[in-house]
Amino acid sequence: MEAAISVLVSQFKQFAGKDGSSDTLSRDEFHSLVVSQLPNFVKNASDPAAIDKLxxxxxxxxDGELTFLEFWQLIGTLASQHGGFSQ
Amino acid sequence: MEAAISVLVSQFKQFAGKDGSSDTLSRDEFHSLVVSQLPNFVKNASDPAAIDKLxxxxxxxxDGELTFLEFWQLIGTLASQHGGFSQ
Structure with missing residues (x-):
């Protein structure tokens, strides 16, 4: 599990580091992360309006930026859907 | 990222499926998961009292059981610490 957690942290940092603060994802960074990293888990990942809504x-x-823990909520929802958990 | 998310989901299911509901982690399942999967990320992972407190x-x-999303909060906190994020 620790290796998988490290992958998620390093991927977040890689995209968050592109512009501005490397601790948060800007709108553009979030878009490129979703399109390239979550193409199957995020419905309509290729639709910019859907990503903005998300x-x-x-x-x-x-504040137009996603902190790691705000981002982590998304991953939890996707993981829960992917795992078929009812909550 | 999707592969890493799948690892976390399948590991949760593997430990959650040992007794009772396979959607939740009982106290014993949580202990064996932490000891075997999170030995470095969880401080005092070998101390049962610390794991009970966690x-x-x-x-x-x-209810004495951890749902996937309750568990996901822990992973988020560990990931945030591991990533050195301030939030």
Whole structure:
């Protein structure tokens, strides 16, 4: 499990480091991450409007940036759907 | 990323399936998962009392079982610490 967690952390950092703060994902960074890393788990991953909507639901403090833990909520939802868990 | 997410889901299911519901982790299942899968990320992973305390903080509805999303909070905290994120 630790290796898988490290992959998720390093991938987040790789995309978050492209512009501005390397601790958060900007809108563009989030788009490129979803398109390249989550093409199957995120429905309509190729539709920018769908990704904007998704970011809006995650960006709890509405600062246009996703913190790691805001991003982590998305991954949890995707993982839960992928695992077929009811909660 | 999707492969790493799948690893976390399948590992959760493997440990959750040992007794009772295969959708949740019992106290014993959680102990064996932490000891074998998170020996470095969880401090005092070999101390049962520490693991009980950890489970207490995660088990939001106090039913003695951890749902996938309750478990996912732990992984998020560990990942955030591992990544050195301030939030």
């Amino acid at each position: 970011m809006g639901t995650l960006d709890e403090n509405n | 489970m207490g903080t995660l088990d939001e509805n106090n």
